[in-house]
Amino acid sequence: MxxxxxxxxxxxxxxxxxxxxxxxxxxxxxxxxxxxxxxxxxxxxxxxxxxxxxxxxxxxxxxxxxxxxxxxxxxxxxxxxxxxxxxxxxxxxxxxxxxxxxxxxxxxxxxxxxxxxxxxxEGKRLTDFMRVVANIAGDGQKLSLGHYTLDENAEAYLNGNKFFQRHAVIVGSTGSGKSWTTARVLEQVAALSNASALVFDIHGEYSPMRGPGIKHFRIAGPGDLDAGATLDNGVIFIPYWLLGYEAMTSMFVDRSDQNAPNQAMVMSRAVVNAKRKYLTDGGHSEVLANFTVDSPIPFSLDEVITELNGLNVEMVAGAKTGTEKQGEFHGKLSRLIQRLENKRTDRRLGFLFQGNVETMEYEWLERLVLALVAGTKDQTDGTGGVKVIDFSEVPADILPLIVSLIAKLVFAVQQWTVSERRHPVALFCDEAHLYIPESRSSGAAGDISVEIFERIAKEGRKYGAGLVVISQRPSEVNRTVLSQCNNLIAMRLTNGDDQAVVRRLLPDSLGGFGDLLPVLDTGEALVVGDASLLPTRIRVMEPTQRPNSGTVDFWERWGEDKHVRGHLEAVEGWRRQSVQGLPV
Ligand SMILES: Nc1ncnc2c1ncn2[C@@H]1O[C@H](COP(=O)(O)OP(=O)(O)OP(=O)(O)O)[C@@H](O)[C@H]1O
Ligand SMILES: [Mg+2]
Structure with missing residues (x-):
């Protein structure tokens, strides 16, 4: 019946x-x-x-x-x-x-x-119907979000395969419950036996999430440079030799300089030479034949600078014997060399240029990839299917560069894996508007970042790379990336521009659902998409491990009879650009 x-x-x-x-x-x-x-x-x-x-x-x-x-x-x-x-x-x-x-x-x-x-x-029929929908929705691994607002007894499941296959967005005004919802999803991912997910944690919100399935990393800050920090103690260096040609030129070549095209060309040639030398010296002849300027091969920055310096002052034989004239690039590379030197000594960029010697080893990339991209079973300690990467000490202007470097690393690994051996990996991008911006005003680093995420959004499905884009300002997140996300978890949204963007993601027949956006309760979500057969309003269950949402109780704290004095530490931290290891 x-x-x-x-x-x-x-x-x-x-x-x-x-x-x-x-x-x-x-x-x-x-x-x-x-x-x-x-x-x-x-x-x-x-x-x-x-x-x-x-x-x-x-x-x-x-x-x-x-x-x-x-x-x-x-x-x-x-x-x-x-x-x-x-x-x-x-x-x-x-x-x-x-x-x-x-x-x-x-x-x-x-x-x-x-x-x-x-x-x-309604009533019993509704309960039965929701159960039917839930069971069908779970034809893969079931991902449980919470309960339906329409019927508190019916548990709301999403289809875990479809959720990650065709990307997802989680949007909502600040404090609407995005990070908690993300944590709810993450703890279920972490419980799977061979999971692989990266979390770009911009404010260090997810640091309270602990457990066997979760591992924490942070990007090396100025405080880590001399401390001998390594991957094994959770500190990530991304050496400069992983920058592609585009990233390198955007970083070192000033586009407004009239010599920019020359500089880019000469630099790329010098990098290729230095990479060739590294490969030759290391006896990696199998790579030597086919490498390019973009290949992830270590090289010596000193050699590049020496070569550039040489060309910058080069004199060549003149037309008449015995005379000399300035070489083709004479004096044209000064600004390039200066920028290279500046960046290289900038301690904020230490994670790129001042990694310890192991980051120059040929095998180092394998280690980085194993730690960041591989699933639980490939981790040396058999844990850490979910890798939370803390970016809270990374200066805002270089955030897009770093995040996109890691995203690119993940995507490149997925692309170069033979399809039958590919292990799916998901990227959780919290505060995505900061590094996948809609407007291209954020500079060249922003452009490169957007390009990489657009690529993952468009082609990721084929290579087993899933995006979860999380933002409080969907109207400031890149449209192409958003439009590729086939699952929507929309929490309370009060801003009109943001609502308009989300409405556009809703199927036409559900236009009316958009009216609910401003009146949703904290922790309540509208869920639509591939992963849930029925568009629904869901009350998301609290995660067992709660992210640190950073809400400060002004009134209460002002009323306390307790003396806390963080200001002096703050001053020192500001100077050092790091809060690690400050005297308390
Ligand atoms: N599912 C939930 N059930 C009950 N309370 C919740 C739920 N989700 C969030 N909250 C409450 O709302 C607060 C803010 O949640 P959360 O940190 O997830 O917001 P957010 O959307 O990530 O905000 P921001 O954009 O500022 O990061 C939490 O501290 C918690 O008190
Ligand atoms: Mg948050």
Missing amino acids: GILAYDDDEALGRVRAVDTTMVVVNVDDTERLRKLQVNRLAVLQSSRPGQHLIGIIQKITRTAIDAKNGTTEGSDDEILEQNSVRISLIGTLVDKVGDKVNVFLRTLETVPEIDAYCFSL
Whole structure:
């Protein structure tokens, strides 16, 4: 027996008008009308037996009609009412498909006929229906978010495969619960036996999340440079030799300089020479034949600078014997050399240029990739499927550069793995508007970052790289990246621009859902997309390990009789550009 069997006398009313996915139903019983609510579900009789059309109530109207103009006879002052409900169809529940019973499909093979009965979906039937939807949604590993607001007894599952395959966005105003929702997802990822996910943690919010499946890293800050910090104690150096040609030119060549094209060309030649020397000296002849300026091969920056210096002062033989004239690049490289020297000694960029000797080893990249990209089972200590990378000490202007370098590393590894041995990896991008910006005003580093994330958004599915874009300002996040995300978790959003962006991500038939965005409770989300068969409002369950959301209780703290003095440490930390190891 199907779960949606109704008696005719339970009907709300009958269908009056049908327009592809919109249905208008006349409701005669005012009592029943009063109990209806927008965004609740309704069931419509289908012309095919064993099928039930499911719709969302979009609009409830009660209109008075003057009886004199109507057809019904009555006394002069009698007012008749025409009560109607507008329903948008979203799917079909089929009682039996093959040997499966109660199957929910997000397609409409039929539309209701005029005069078909319409029923309200509530109570036990709603519970049963939500369970059906949940079970079907979990045909892969089930990802549990919480409970449906419509029915607190029905657990809301997402399809874990689809959630990561076609990317996801989590948006909401500050304090709406994005980080907690992310933590709820992350702890389930961490519990899987061979998970692989990276979290770009911009404010160090996820540091309280501990456990066997979670490992913490941070980008080497100025304080780590002389302390002998290494990957084994969770400090990441990304050596300069991992910069591609684009990143290198954007960093060292001033585009407005009239010699810029020359500088870029000469630098790339010098880098290729230095890489060749490294490969030759190390006896890596198998790589020697095919490497390019972009290949991840260590090289000596000293050699590059020496070569550039040489060209910058070079004199060549003149037309007449015995005379000399300035070489082709004479004096044209001074600014390039100066920029190189400056960057190289900049302690904020120490993670790039001042890594310890091991970062110059040929095998070092393998170690970095194993630590950051590989799944739980490949980790040396068999833990750490989820790698939280703390960027809280990274200066804002170089954040896009670093984040995108890591994203590029992950994507390159996925691309170069033979397909049958590829292990899927997900990138959780918290505060994505900071490094995947919509406007290209953030400078060259921002451009490079956007380019890399656009690529992952467009091609990631094929290479098993999934994005989870998390932001409080969806209107400031790159549109191309957003448009590639097929799963939406939208939490409370108050800003109009941001709402507009999210509305555009909602399917047309669900336009009405967008109106809920500003009125959602903290921790409540609208979930739509590949991973959940039914667009739903979900109350996200609290994660067991809560991120540090950083809410400060002003009034309470001001009222406390406690003396804390962080200011002097702050001054010292500011100078050192690091809060690691400060005297307290
Ligand atoms: N699912 C939830 N259930 C109950 N309370 C929640 C839930 N999610 C969040 N909260 C509350 O809201 C606060 C803020 O949540 P969270 O840190 O996730 O916000 P956020 O959206 O990440 O904000 P920001 O954009 O500023 O990082 C939490 O400290 C917690 O008190
Ligand atoms: Mg947050």
